[in-house]
Amino acid sequence: MMTEVVLKPVLTLKDDKQHDKALRILQKAEEHCLITNSVKSKVTMEPQIIELEMTVNN
Numbered sequence: 001m002m003t004e005v006v007l008k009p010v011l012t013l014k015d016d017k018q019h020d021k022a023l024r025i026l027q028k029a030e031e032h033c034l035i036t037n038s039v040k041s042k043v044t045m046e047p048q049i050i051e052l053e054m055t056v057n058n
Contacts, residue, residue, distance in 0.1 A: 002039070002041045003041055003042065004041055004042045004043075004044065005036075005039065005041050005042070005043045005044070006043075006044050006045075006046060007030070007036075007043065007044070007045045007046070008045075008046050008047070008048065009026065009045065009047050009048070010047075010048045010049075010050065011026065011047060011048070011049050011050070012049075012050045012051075012052060013049060013050070013051050013052065014051075014052050015051075016051040019049060019051065022049055023047070023049070026045070026047045030043075030045045
């Protein structure tokens with residue numbers, strides 16, 4: 001029997017200005033996930049947000 005599920009999504013962003021919005025979207029996705037809401041086990045999400053540093057080659 002499963003007692004706990006840990007979700008570890010990785011989200012990559014081009015712009016660090018979108019960090020807060022990305023966290024809100026991940027939280028909403030967790031709240032509305034049909035699978036998460038249907039299991040009896042404890043479900044924890046540990047998101048990782050990676051912000052790409054854009055470089056321009058001249």
